[in-house]
Amino acid sequence: MDALDVARWQFGVTTVYHFLFVPLTIGLSVLVAILQTLWHRTGNERYLKLTKFYGKLFLINFAMGVVTGIVQEFQFGMNWSDYSRFVGDIFGAPLAIEALVAFFLESTFIGLWIFGWDRLPKRAHLASIWAAAIGTNLSAYFILAANSFMQNPVGYRINPDSGRAELTDFPAVLTNKVALITFPHTLAGSFLVAGSLVVAVGLYHVIRNRDSADTGAYRFATKFGSWVVLVASAAVLFTGDIQGKIMTEVQPMKMAAAEGLYTTESPASFSVLTIGSLDGSREVFALKIPYLLSYLGTGDPNGTVHGINDLQAQYATQYGAGSYTPIIPVTYWSFRFMIAFGMAAGAIALLVLWSQRKGRTPSSKWLLRAGLAMPVLPLLANSFGWIFTEMGRQPWIVFGEMLTRNGVSRSVSLAEVLTSFTAFTLIYATLAVIEVKLLLRYAKAGVPDVSDQPATDDTDDAERPLAFAY
Structure with missing residues (x-):
């Protein structure tokens, strides 16, 4: 630490x-x-x-x-x-x-x-x-x-x-x-x-x-x-x-991480449950709904959603060596x-x-x-x-x-x-x-007693003292 x-x-x-x-x-x-x-x-x-x-x-x-x-x-x-x-x-x-x-x-x-x-x-x-x-x-x-x-x-x-x-x-x-x-x-x-x-x-x-x-x-x-x-x-x-x-569109890695999507898919399925490897590098088991992730991510049921591994390779080329994957x-x-x-x-x-x-x-x-x-x-x-x-x-x-x-x-x-x-x-x-x-x-x-609430007209009494209501 x-x-x-x-x-x-x-x-x-x-x-x-x-x-x-x-x-x-x-x-x-x-x-x-x-x-x-x-x-x-x-x-x-x-x-x-x-x-x-x-x-x-x-x-x-x-x-x-x-x-x-x-x-x-x-x-x-x-x-x-x-x-x-x-x-x-x-x-x-x-x-x-x-x-x-x-x-x-x-x-x-x-x-x-x-x-x-x-x-x-x-x-x-x-x-x-x-x-x-x-x-x-x-x-x-x-x-x-x-x-x-x-x-x-x-x-x-x-x-x-x-x-x-x-x-x-x-x-x-x-x-x-x-x-x-x-x-x-x-x-x-x-x-x-x-x-x-x-x-x-x-x-x-x-x-x-x-x-x-x-x-x-x-x-x-x-x-x-x-x-x-x-x-x-x-x-x-x-x-x-x-x-x-x-x-x-602006943070594709965040969407991929949210869905445990390791490889690019078109169409992409929404993950109901995904179990990955301990190092977080690959998918071990997944229960998915077909086409739903493509629609949620792109508005098109057949749209392409980029995966974690492909984005990691892209970012390493673009920004230099290192891990660009969240937990x-x-x-x-x-x-x-x-x-x-x-x-x-x-x-x-x-x-x-x-x-x-x-x-x-x-x-x-x-x-x-x-x-x-x-x-x-x-x-x-x-x-x-x-x-x-x-x-x-x-x-x-x-x-x-x-x-x-x-x-x-x-x-x-x-x-x-x-x-x-x-x-x-x-x-x-x-x-x-x-x-x-x-x-x-x-x-x-519970609710307060308001029986002593003053008149609710819109006149302003200059002699009325400032009061703390609570």
Whole structure:
């Protein structure tokens, strides 16, 4: 083990941990805004209760996401300074815009939303949560645009004197074909997570608190969240199909590794199960669906999909001697876990809707257990999706331009990386316990009492004090 191995582990752990909070923040910000809009339009008190209830869970998660996200950017200078030096001119632009525009938009209007319940006019207060949701989604786009450059470099040139990548076309970076499809795919995955949380909490109260005066609100939340999950599941499949075709075009090795496809095939079969040799160089056993991989990768059932061994030979000729193959078992299984966990959440949502058909009240303990597992399933799907995305690009940190081993900081020792890795892991473990306890406590508490809610007209009382709603 050397500093490179530990630096990769540290970045992988902190990235996956941070991304546990990101999709919930993205999706829940919009769902809370929709609930508040329903209250604004109808005046129905149950929507106000649900807005404040899920809004509190959103704020807890948002705070944790901010704390863990800050560490991400520090690591570029700590353990990956050679990478930052090489690509900073390009990578820094979308990240700077994300921080200066999207994040400040998001955080400013979240502050107005938190403190403005008893102060702002009703329409202005509603606009603040929508502005925060827009800022959250803009943040996601700029970060994904930066990451997409690593997958498919565009809009740049290599300075022969400095050896650095220099930005030549910023619009090309923002309109990278990988970013344009990764963004809606990520949003769909985020709504899958947020909708699952809404279902889980609502279903818990529907089954456990059957005689509660707020049962109607919980039943609506359960149905609302279930429909969000189903629509998001369809969107994930649709955008994932497009993303697979683009991936086959710009990163054919990643697609080949995802399917355990060792030799070029035309037509290519989709692998239901492939067992390879221990060194990952050949196929030992495979169960396949004919023509499906060709269609998923190229849109043509008879299309050609290049295999791992042929691509390895091509890259060795193009980039020099060395291995250009990712770890096949990791990419193969992470791709399948991503799909399986996401589909499982959709199946449970369908079951929850079926259990409430024609006004029925669900009571099954098995359904409750499945519902409580729902938020975990899309979180796992998102995590395995990121593992697949980043591990499938290896050994490149910037595809075709910089190998991962060349991006690590040369002056950072193994002991220093181990120290920071251990510290981050312990801190993140503590934060995880705090996050889970807070979410469980406030989720079990149920919707708040809003009987003392002030008048919801649009007049502004200059004498009314600023109030913290949570």
